[in-house]
Amino acid sequence: MNINKFIYIKLIIILLFSSNILFASDTKLIKQNWSFKGVTGKFDRSSLQRGYQVYTEVCASCHSMNLLSYRNLGEKGGPEFSLDQVKAIAANFEITDGPNSDGEMFTRPGRPSDKFVSPYPNVQASMAANGGAYPPDMSVLVKARKGGSDYIYSLLVGYEDPPSGFKLDDGVYYNKYMDGNQIKMSNPLSDGLVSYSDGTNATESQMAKDVTHFLTWAAEPHLENRHKTGWRVIIFLIILTLLVYFSMKKVWSRIDSEK
Amino acid sequence: MSEHHYTPSSKFGKWFNDRLPLLTLGDHLASYPTPKNLNYWWTFGGILTFCLVTQIVTGLVLAMHYVAHADMAFDSVEHIMRNVNYGWLIRYIHSNGASMFFLAVYIHIFRALFYGSYKSPREIIWILGMLIYLLMMATAFMGYVLPWGQMSFWGATVITNLFSAIPLVGESIVTWLWGGYAVDNPTLTRFFSLHYLFPFIILGLVVLHIWALHVPGNNNPVGIDIKKPSKDTVPFHPYITIKDLFALLIFLIIFSGFVFFSPNVLGHSDNYIQANPMVTPKHIxxxxxxxxxxxxxxxxxxxxxxxxxxxxxxxxxxxxxxxxxxxxxxxxxxxxxxxxxxxxxxxxxxxxxxxxxxxxxxxxxxxxxxxxxxxxxxxxxxxxxxxxEKTEPLPLSISAPVLTGNSNEYK
Structure with missing residues (x-):
């Protein structure tokens, strides 16, 4: 009997694990050794700051990040710009506010409490400006794509010439990692496109890495706190479990000794 | 039911208990004779009660910040994740809690199947349990719709469309369920309302489930009827309470692993895209x-x-x-x-x-x-x-289980 049970359980385990292999898609994503991966993962501050620079100088001309405020850039666990830096960043943007007491809308410099300014007034405008394709909001983009950070990075460096015989539609580009291999966004990154203030060499791959880092934080701003709290909770639970285990043994010893 | 009769010692206790026998109930629950050979598969009843309470409490807090409106639901969930103090924790406990709830209920159900716990005289317990399971599925489904992501929207569309298969009145029923001619804001608001209601119906059914259990008492791994109380039973407290607590803590460690270290692994990435009726996901x-x-x-x-x-x-x-x-x-x-x-x-x-x-x-x-x-x-x-089927001989009692064969089987 027990042998049979064992075989069934083995079969089940094999089935569960092999499902991962079957799920995998044909194009393997480029895996990065992200610092935020794993149970003790943390963000790399300087990479986040560089990533914000790439976002704001390159991506932000088409992609909004509606769920973020400038204050988030200075919060713990994020890029951790200083308060003055955050104020300066926000002041670079022009915010439409109002109506004022005369009933008029007016513009003013941004404040840390303001939401990231969108490049387009609405979805329709963004589509009209981009050949009918909607550049998705990037706030939770990393969590909204299978493969997460690795997928975003792979996509950014996945532009290449289409293989011979591949029929590319008008106004689209070939990308190895895009579903269907056709993407409306032209290759956004090229070597030296931004000049990093910390002196890091702005290669295409470096920028892709940094902006992915930034987008991962944007999608999961409390990741560091989550990991840290997780360890505390689990260590607490393990200690409590041990205490309860020994208490249980003690209590049940009264019954077990009766036999 | 219990052999000895508990009487409150204080004057007030006596006065109160004569009017509402709450103290005697507590005594009944504590001394409830339980088979002493219950294994860890029996701890999932307590774990499930914990899951239900956790879902209700976290859900209550989420409902304080959530906005049930097609235009605002998605952003309000993200608001919880970003701006509410420990909102990410509450929401991840709630969303992973649903999965843990189902994991526990499947183990609980298969345990009943293995040990024949559904058989006479426990049919009503079983049927109540199945009703709870059904309501759980309905509640979880409606809860999944609330963040108003792509899978929320299209899942709701597929499942509600099932009712259109009913001959003659199917289409009208679907329109009635939707509150319109497509899944939209009226659907979302009624799902929110029902998602809030159902857990309390489940809670009521759980009370009945436990009440019905306390009439014949627990089944046990050997599956024989036993005398209660006897050498085969132990009082629920402290023997079962501490064992349940130990199992619950192990369960909580696994639960925490999901919540803190891979909170999205059980969900679908498409649900982080706001619902869009014009774009159908590749696989729903x-x-x-x-x-x-x-x-x-x-x-x-x-x-x-x-x-x-x-x-x-x-x-x-x-x-x-x-x-x-x-x-x-x-x-x-x-x-x-x-x-x-x-x-x-x-x-x-x-x-x-x-x-x-x-x-x-x-x-x-x-x-x-x-x-x-x-x-x-x-x-x-x-x-x-x-x-x-030719069954093997049953033991006469739990304490003297060995007639033939090896005794290690049901330890």
Missing amino acids: VPEWYLLPFYAILRSVPDKLGGVVLLFASIFILMALPWLDRSKVRSAIFRPIYKQFFWLLVLDVLVLGYVGAMPAEGLYLLIARVSTAYYFLHFLVILPVLSSF
């Missing part, structure tokens, strides 16, 4: 715990047939006490049933797996075979087995 899949039923639904080429089979697969479970006529409860003493039990477990896992795959080619074939086997198990194998 429900949450993992509904996949076996999804596989059954899709294995039938005809829509009405699929819906009928889907509901049949759940309601057939309610008839289980009358399909399995074997007098012997525990599978330990049923050598053939034991084999079929594990085959059923495997079958349900296979159904879950193909439910996540596109319904085509080999996957569809496997889904059809597994669906057929699922019904075969309940409608043919169990009734036939009841009369043909």
Whole structure:
């Protein structure tokens, strides 16, 4: 009997694990050794700051990040710009506010409490400006794509010439990692496109890495706190479990000794 | 029920208990005679109660910040994740808690199947349990709609559309469910309202479930009737409470692993894209715990047939006490049933797996075979087995379990 049970359980385990292999898609994503991966993962501050620079100088001309405020850039666990830096960043943007007491809308410099300014007034405008394709909001983009950070990075460096015989539609580009291999966004990154203030060499791959880092934080701003709290909770639970285990043994010893 | 009668010692206690015997109830619960050989598969009842309370408490807090409106729901969930103090924790506990709830309920149900806990005199406990399970599925489904992501929207569309298979009135029923001609804001607000209501109905049914349990008392791994209280039983407190607590803590460690270190692994990435009625996701899949039923639904080429089979697969479970006529409860003493039990477990896992795959080619074939086997198990194998199977001799009591064979089996 027990042998049979064992075989069934083995079969089940094999089935569960092999499902991962079957799920995998044909194009393997480029895996990065992200610092935020794993149970003790943390963000790399300087990479986040560089990533914000790439976002704001390159991506932000088409992609909004509606769920973020400038204050988030200075919060713990994020890029951790200083308060003055955050104020300066926000002041670079022009915010439409109002109506004022005369009933008029007016513009003013941004404040840390303001939401990231969108490049387009609405979805329709963004589509009209981009050949009918909607550049998705990037706030939770990393969590909204299978493969997460690795997928975003792979996509950014996945532009290449289409293989011979591949029929590319008008106004689209070939990308190895895009579903269907056709993407409306032209290759956004090229070597030296931004000049990093910390002196890091702005290669295409470096920028892709940094902006992915930034987008991962944007999608999961409390990741560091989550990991840290997780360890505390689990260590607490393990200690409590041990205490309860020994208490249980003690209590049940009264019954077990009766036999 | 209990042998000795508890009387409150204080004057006020006596006065109160004469008017509302709450103190005697507490005594009944604490001294409730429980079989002493219950193994860890029996700890999931307590774990499930914990899960229900956790979902209600976290849900209550989420509802303070959530906005049930098609234009605002998605952003309000993100507001909870970003701006509410420890909102990410509350929401991840709630969303992963649903999965943990189902994990526990499946173990609980399969435990009942293995040890024959649904058999006389426990049929009502079983049926109440199945009703709870049904409501759980409805609650989880509606909860998944609330963040108003792509899978929320399209899942809601697919599932509510099932009712259109009903002849004559189907289309009208779907319109009535939606509150319009498509899944939209009225659908979202009513789902929110019902998602808030159902857990309290579940709570009520849980009380009945436990009440019904306390009439005959627990089944046990050996599956024989025992005298209560006797040498075979222990008082619920402290023996069972501490064992349940230990198992719950182990469960909580696994739960925390999900919440803190991979909170999105059980969800679908498409649900982080705001609902868009103009864009259909490539594969619409429900949450993992509904996949076996999804596989059954899709294995039938005809829509009405699929819906009928889907509901049949759940309601057939309610008839289980009358399909399995074997007098012997525990599978330990049923050598053939034991084999079929594990085959059923495997079958349900296979159904879950193909439910996540596109319904085509080999996957569809496997889904059809597994669906057929699922019904075969309940409608043919169990009734036939009841009369043909040669069961092994039962022990006379838990304390003196050994008549023949090895005694290690049910330790």
